[in-house]
Amino acid sequence: MATESSYYVPEQSRLPIFATIGIFLMAFGAATWINGGSSYIFFAGSLAMATVLWFWFAAVIKENMQGLNSDQLKRSYVWGMGWFIFSEVMFFAAFFGALYYIRTFTLPWLGGEGDRGSSNMLWEGFQNTWPLMVTPEQAVSGDAAKVVGPKGIIDPWHLPLINTVLLLASSVTVHIAHVYLKKGNRKGFNWWLTATVALGGAFLFFQVEEYLEAYQHLGLTLESGIYGTTFFMLTGFHGMHVTLGTIMLLIMLLRSVIANHFKPDDHFGFEAASWYWHFVDVVWVGLFIFVYVLGA
Amino acid sequence: MGIKRLFAFLTLATIAPGVLAQETAQNVEGGAARWGVNMTQGVTEVSRTTYDLHMLIFWICVAIGVVVFGVMFYSMWRHRKSKGYEAAQFHESTLVELAWTIVPTLILIGMAIPATKTLYDIYDTKEADLDIMITGYQWKWKYDYMGSDVSFFSNLSTPQSQINNQQPKAANYLLEVDEPLVVPINKKIRFLITANDVIHAWWVPDLAVKKDAIPGFVNESWTRIEEPGIYRGQCAELCGKDHGFMPIVVKAVPEDEYHSWLSDRAAAAARIKELTNKTFTFDELYARGEEIYNSACVACHQAKGEGIPGTFPAIAGSKIATGPMDAHMSMVVDGSPSNPAMQAFGAQLSEVDLAAVITYQRSAFGNNMGDTVQPIDVLNFKNK
Amino acid sequence: MAHGPKPGFTRWLYTTNHKDIGSMYLWFSFAMFLLGGCMALVIRAELFQPGLQIVQPGFFNQMTTMHGLIMVFGAVMPAFVGLANWMVPMMIGAPDMALPRMNNWSFWILPFAFAMLTSTLFMEGGAPDFGWTFYAPLSTEYAPPSVTFFIFAVHIMGASSIMGAINIVATILNMRAPGMTLMKMPLFVWTWLITAYLLIAVMPVLAGVVTMMLMDIHFGTSFFSAAGGGDPVLFQHVFWFFGHPEVYIMILPAFGIVSAIIPTFARKPLFGYSSMVYATASIAFLSFIVWAHHMFTVGMPIAGELFFMYATMLIAVPTGVKVFNWVTTMFRGSMTFETPMLFSIAFVILFTIGGFSGLMLAIAPADFQYHDTYFVVAHFHYVLVPGAIFSITAGVYYWLPKWTGNMYNESMGKVHFWLAFVGLNVTFFPMHFVGLAGMPRRIPDYALQFADFNQIASVGAFLFGAAQILFLFNVIRTVRGGKKATDEVWENPEGLEWSVPSPAPYHTFSTPPVVR
Ligand code: HEA
Ligand code: HEA
Ligand code: CUA
Numbered sequence A: 001m002a003t004e005s006s007y008y009v010p011e012q013s014r015l016p017i018f019a020t021i022g023i024f025l026m027a028f029g030a031a032t033w034i035n036g037g038s039s040y041i042f043f044a045g046s047l048a049m050a051t052v053l054w055f056w057f058a059a060v061i062k063e064n065m066q067g068l069n070s071d072q073l074k075r076s077y078v079w080g081m082g083w084f085i086f087s088e089v090m091f092f093a094a095f096f097g098a099l100y101y102i103r104t105f106t107l108p109w110l111g112g113e114g115d116r117g118s119s120n121m122l123w124e125g126f127q128n129t130w131p132l133m134v135t136p137e138q139a140v141s142g143d144a145a146k147v148v149g150p151k152g153i154i155d156p157w158h159l160p161l162i163n164t165v166l167l168l169a170s171s172v173t174v175h176i177a178h179v180y181l182k183k184g185n186r187k188g189f190n191w192w193l194t195a196t197v198a199l200g201g202a203f204l205f206f207q208v209e210e211y212l213e214a215y216q217h218l219g220l221t222l223e224s225g226i227y228g229t230t231f232f233m234l235t236g237f238h239g240m241h242v243t244l245g246t247i248m249l250l251i252m253l254l255r256s257v258i259a260n261h262f263k264p265d266d267h268f269g270f271e272a273a274s275w276y277w278h279f280v281d282v283v284w285v286g287l288f289i290f291v292y293v294l295g296a
Numbered sequence B: 001m002g003i004k005r006l007f008a009f010l011t012l013a014t015i016a017p018g019v020l021a022q023e024t025a026q027n028v029e030g031g032a033a034r035w036g037v038n039m040t041q042g043v044t045e046v047s048r049t050t051y052d053l054h055m056l057i058f059w060i061c062v063a064i065g066v067v068v069f070g071v072m073f074y075s076m077w078r079h080r081k082s083k084g085y086e087a088a089q090f091h092e093s094t095l096v097e098l099a100w101t102i103v104p105t106l107i108l109i110g111m112a113i114p115a116t117k118t119l120y121d122i123y124d125t126k127e128a129d130l131d132i133m134i135t136g137y138q139w140k141w142k143y144d145y146m147g148s149d150v151s152f153f154s155n156l157s158t159p160q161s162q163i164n165n166q167q168p169k170a171a172n173y174l175l176e177v178d179e180p181l182v183v184p185i186n187k188k189i190r191f192l193i194t195a196n197d198v199i200h201a202w203w204v205p206d207l208a209v210k211k212d213a214i215p216g217f218v219n220e221s222w223t224r225i226e227e228p229g230i231y232r233g234q235c236a237e238l239c240g241k242d243h244g245f246m247p248i249v250v251k252a253v254p255e256d257e258y259h260s261w262l263s264d265r266a267a268a269a270a271r272i273k274e275l276t277n278k279t280f281t282f283d284e285l286y287a288r289g290e291e292i293y294n295s296a297c298v299a300c301h302q303a304k305g306e307g308i309p310g311t312f313p314a315i316a317g318s319k320i321a322t323g324p325m326d327a328h329m330s331m332v333v334d335g336s337p338s339n340p341a342m343q344a345f346g347a348q349l350s351e352v353d354l355a356a357v358i359t360y361q362r363s364a365f366g367n368n369m370g371d372t373v374q375p376i377d378v379l380n381f382k383n384k
Numbered sequence C: 001m002a003h004g005p006k007p008g009f010t011r012w013l014y015t016t017n018h019k020d021i022g023s024m025y026l027w028f029s030f031a032m033f034l035l036g037g038c039m040a041l042v043i044r045a046e047l048f049q050p051g052l053q054i055v056q057p058g059f060f061n062q063m064t065t066m067h068g069l070i071m072v073f074g075a076v077m078p079a080f081v082g083l084a085n086w087m088v089p090m091m092i093g094a095p096d097m098a099l100p101r102m103n104n105w106s107f108w109i110l111p112f113a114f115a116m117l118t119s120t121l122f123m124e125g126g127a128p129d130f131g132w133t134f135y136a137p138l139s140t141e142y143a144p145p146s147v148t149f150f151i152f153a154v155h156i157m158g159a160s161s162i163m164g165a166i167n168i169v170a171t172i173l174n175m176r177a178p179g180m181t182l183m184k185m186p187l188f189v190w191t192w193l194i195t196a197y198l199l200i201a202v203m204p205v206l207a208g209v210v211t212m213m214l215m216d217i218h219f220g221t222s223f224f225s226a227a228g229g230g231d232p233v234l235f236q237h238v239f240w241f242f243g244h245p246e247v248y249i250m251i252l253p254a255f256g257i258v259s260a261i262i263p264t265f266a267r268k269p270l271f272g273y274s275s276m277v278y279a280t281a282s283i284a285f286l287s288f289i290v291w292a293h294h295m296f297t298v299g300m301p302i303a304g305e306l307f308f309m310y311a312t313m314l315i316a317v318p319t320g321v322k323v324f325n326w327v328t329t330m331f332r333g334s335m336t337f338e339t340p341m342l343f344s345i346a347f348v349i350l351f352t353i354g355g356f357s358g359l360m361l362a363i364a365p366a367d368f369q370y371h372d373t374y375f376v377v378a379h380f381h382y383v384l385v386p387g388a389i390f391s392i393t394a395g396v397y398y399w400l401p402k403w404t405g406n407m408y409n410e411s412m413g414k415v416h417f418w419l420a421f422v423g424l425n426v427t428f429f430p431m432h433f434v435g436l437a438g439m440p441r442r443i444p445d446y447a448l449q450f451a452d453f454n455q456i457a458s459v460g461a462f463l464f465g466a467a468q469i470l471f472l473f474n475v476i477r478t479v480r481g482g483k484k485a486t487d488e489v490w491e492n493p494e495g496l497e498w499s500v501p502s503p504a505p506y507h508t509f510s511t512p513p514v515v516r
């Protein structure tokens, strides 16, 4: 692992400090907005952030095209992306862990089983079921309850199944695109990448369908007790990641189509996006099993 | 700074606190011993085993410390450059390193065995003679004697003036309540511990019982007290502003005394119930209300009804306390629909006390509504 | 690339240089240490006597909370990142950090995040008042409105930590000079590599748990509310899954610093280098499976209680290995006692004492008596103040001549040490006593029998604080000038950083050194 003497250390840069201001405005603005204030700060921050990211990536791309990036520096980007994805895995782990804990410990206890089963005396009549259709509060206060369980849940074998197929297929297509790129077949690359983005878009479309169904017909909402909570938080964060991944791939597509970026042996930007996509895919498989199938 | 002056300073710095403490310390009579440095041995078998366990680990640590620090000080003394000591160059020895991995492991196993035994003992809540339900509220405890009608709240009884240094502090400053938990000795008492709002923890050192009170869940714990006496403890989980002001007092008495106390308590509760049908004058209600206010409401709404801006609204000039009676009653009886900190007092206070405190709030602090609400009205409101 | 820094303040805003960024981290951390320390002084002043004198209970809780948060996230963590920035590239023969622009970004987020956090003190309803552990539902349903700002501040400082950690991992794994194999890396680099993994693994979990809070507070979810099928204890599990590794994040780099300093002043190679590496890795691994020792009283099933007790006790073994190795390094050395060495020796002794009380806490049945008392407060200040803070101080004294090219004032350093050493023990040792005697933590007022020791502790706190002024003064003087330091600074210290001139040039290794 030799350090080549040409490791490129960028000159001073304005990007990070603007990025800082962007992220700060986003955070501060989001807090203000959620607390009932105006949303302008948040949107100003988002705009700033998007602009900075644009210029930042442009700078990195330019440096790469100028040949400033040694193989070693490229490895730094590889490590960076790899560990970023690991941090994302841990973020999801927190929510999967919560789901596991609720199902294995909390609900049985509230339902009167196990070590803390006497908790059931506070929720007389409550029964541990999954999906949780009747919340503990509902079991006690009936219609007066504030947190009311859902009337129905999403059938895993309709939309979610379709989405599983779509997403798995998209992992394949992005891989094929990668193979074409490595072979130097630009046209093949563009087509397969287009297919991937389309599959991602379709997935999102069906997820929106599913959410509408849940909210409008099933009474399955964020507020419908722990089932709705875990369901929407897990699938919601996943959906946000799909959105981000789709945008990333779309940008890669545009870079390829419009600017002819990427070389058969030098295309880490695309590769990073495809890793991210595979990661999102794996999370979905977890969701499909633990949230949809084992949740029904 | 010269070395001499440094030493003078250091000596001063170490001695000063002691001197200061001697000068300003209050004379405490009847309170727990001052300068206490160790865990109590307590008055139950569990508390004694816990104490023994604590001392065992402590001495093991001390012994290890003596060896480790001994070697260290020895080489700091002997192996210094100023004494011309030449450094050796060894830097590895598998044998030694193996030894100091294995020996500590064995020591740890030695500690784990008694700890495991004690833990099993503490967890055995079966076959209790008596069940008491303990509920933590912001910032008081409620005790329910299961299987009887007796149930009451236990509030801090130290007056605000002592806390604010306007009066000398009594011996049991901050560790005294208006109504202690009374229990019989030599009986296995099971505690069912829960909370109404946030997490609290019920802790009495002499019983070696500390268990979190978690809203929505019931935790179990038990004790068997061997000596009559008064045992004091405190809430041991941060539960908001007055976390430091929700003490616990347990009064352990012989069994027959306990039974007569229990029946007295039940009779008193019945008398209060009878009062529900009585009609009170404004002055009676106002006077009783003031008392209730100062025990149940003052923590949040403050002594002059001024509240704490941003957290707890003022009662003085409050729209609700100077508005329609029904809204006021609903706020106090059912709690706030939007802010859980304002609890449903309907379940905590008797109808008489509710009527009194509402009447009081409407005419105190410059709110001059002058109207009254009778206990029976409150009862009717509750039953609606 | 042989150019120096740009003049003017934009140098600091736009810099991509690891030394500039390292310095900014360190100064920021020191500022936060003073701020957090002032809050500690408010706490200690209120606790000087029984009764309420200076602050109201609500504000007291805000002070406790902000003190904990600022010290942990604002003082200790950034100081270690600052040291990593300065030293890791120099120690492994790299020209800079792997991702220099992101490095700048990671730093600058911090002042903004903490500005946001401290601004809550001025908001309606006050700052967060639910402890640095922010247990739900006190931090959700019952929290002041400023909790939303707290949540987002945690989010961005978490982003900063993750980026910083990724940068360090990439640097260490990718930028080592030829010949610098993993098992040749200085221990500071090793401990930081492992710390960085811990950070990447647990900061996202913290982000997850504050997100759950946000959803419960504003969007009607039921994570932490039994009424909807959730559980307040779930919060604690997720929090401590982050929180326990977090405390090792605050001590592993300290191990690295001390492992660099002790051999230098004992004039003897570090004893058991490879077992040090394995011990660090074991501690990191174990740190993931002990979290519920903070929750012995929540009413876990006994099997869980036992598992977490045993796992926690096990940590004493690898930690012991480290302590024994340090002691054996000193044994038959040829020791001198310059300021960095004094701080390091105090570290070994006092950290071990803190470790012992940690072990006592790990005994679940005994923890029923210790939990949430000042005994715990004594424990963690012993591992944090003479642990983390002393190691950072030692590191600063040790490397300051390399950074500035000037020697610090040795006698002032020694006075600083002795004042701090005495002050700290006077402050925190009595806390063991009041804790065992039954004083709960996080209370603004206490029963009379605790008065004496509290008074002593308060006096000690002011003494300890005053000592830090000497430190500040000494550092500023050294930055400004002073006796020139040689390139080696100390007698035959080990490490690449001593092979470059003092002060270290703006760009150190533009051509990689060869490591044999
Ligand atoms: C740098 C930070 C740091 C470090 C290193 C540690 C180290 C340890 N901690 Fe500590 N801890 C905290 C920071 C830290 N802790 C904080 C901040 C809290 C409170 C959080 C809050 O609630 O706010 C806390 C709380 C805390 C608790 C919860 C207490 C309670 O709330 O009831 C427990 C319980 O097990 C515990 C245990 C331990 C143990 C076993 C170690 C071990 O790693 C120690 C190991 C070291 C040694 C044992 C000494 C050296 C070893 C030898 C010389 C070998 C031979 C020894 C023997 C065989 C005995 N800690
Ligand atoms: C690394 C972390 C760290 C550090 C360094 C410290 C440092 C100190 N802490 Fe710490 N503390 C925590 C982490 C830390 N703490 C945590 C996590 C908690 C738990 C919070 C919670 O319960 O949620 C806590 C809680 C805590 C409590 C318990 C509060 C309570 O339970 O209510 C107390 C009480 O004495 C205390 C005291 C101190 C003191 C006196 C110092 C001193 O070492 C500080 C010294 C520094 C200064 C004094 C500032 C520098 C000097 C000046 C600005 C010059 C001016 C001063 C003079 C002239 C005197 N801390
Ligand atoms: Cu109740 Cu603390």
Ligand SMILES: [Cu+2]
Residues within 6 Å of the ligand: C243, C244, C247, C290, C291, C293, C294
């Ligand atoms: Cu821990």
